[in-house]
Structure formats: C-alpha cells, structure tokens
Amino acid sequence: MAQRGSGWLGSPSITTSTANKELVPTSPAxxxxxxxxxxxxxxxxxQACTVKINGGNPIYLDAEQGFVSGSEDATIYNFVIVESGIQYQWVGAY
Structure with missing residues (x-):
C-alpha cells in the first residue's frame, strides 16, 4: 500500500477550549x-462536551470518550468544541 499522508499535527500539550474555536489549523501559505x-x-x-465536525450537527461526547476517525472515514476539515473550558488534546494525519 502506498503512503497516503505527508505529516502529523496536534496539540503540544493539554489545551483548554474556547467556545466554537476551530481546531483544524489554516493551511500553510x-x-x-x-x-x-x-x-x-x-x-x-x-470533560463531557459537544463537538461539531465538518459543520455538522452537534455531537455529545461523555468525559474521556474521545473521537477517532480513520482513513476510511470522511476527511476532517473542521472540528470545533462548542463549550469553553474543556480540557482536550488532538492529533491528525494529513
């Protein structure tokens, strides 16, 4: 199987959310x-929170439930945590 991606990005540490702030960084110039x-x-x-993925409907995640998508799923272009004050971390392959 050929290599699909070219790199990884993610949280440098546990981060605290700002309501509705985009987690997916902007593309390099x-x-x-x-x-x-x-x-x-x-x-x-x-902590328990609500997320929106690719502009979709709100999805509730229980504390420490997390969310995982793989190469067979839709590409993640947009991911926001609805609430502020949620501690989280993330990692993505592009």
Missing part, C-alpha cells in the same frame, strides 16, 4: 487554494 484536512484524526476530551 504555500498550499495555494488547498484547505488542510486530516485523513486520520483523534480527539480526547477530559
């Missing part, structure tokens, strides 16, 4: 007209 997306993505929440 040299990626002209290409939006950064993760073909694999893992999110770990320390």
């Amino acid at each position: 040299q990626w002209v007209n290409v939006k950064l997306g993760f073909y694999k993505f893992e999110f770990r929440n320390l």
Whole structure:
C-alpha cells in the first residue's frame, strides 16, 4: 500500500477550549487554494462536551470518550468544541 499522508499535527500539550474555536489549523501559505484536512484524526476530551465536525450537527461526547476517525472515514476539515473550558488534546494525519 502506498503512503497516503505527508505529516502529523496536534496539540503540544493539554489545551483548554474556547467556545466554537476551530481546531483544524489554516493551511500553510504555500498550499495555494488547498484547505488542510486530516485523513486520520483523534480527539480526547477530559470533560463531557459537544463537538461539531465538518459543520455538522452537534455531537455529545461523555468525559474521556474521545473521537477517532480513520482513513476510511470522511476527511476532517473542521472540528470545533462548542463549550469553553474543556480540557482536550488532538492529533491528525494529513
């Protein structure tokens, strides 16, 4: 199987959320007209929270439930935590 990705990005440490702040970083300047997306993505929440993925409907996650998507799932272009004050970490492959 050929290599799909070119790198990883993620939280440098446990981070505390700001309500509705985008977790997926903006694309590097040299990626002209290409939006950064993760073909694999893992999110770990320390408290119960609600997330929105790719602009979809709110999804409730219990404390420490987390969220994982793999290469067979939709690419993650947008991921927000609805509430502020949630401790979390994430990692994504692009």
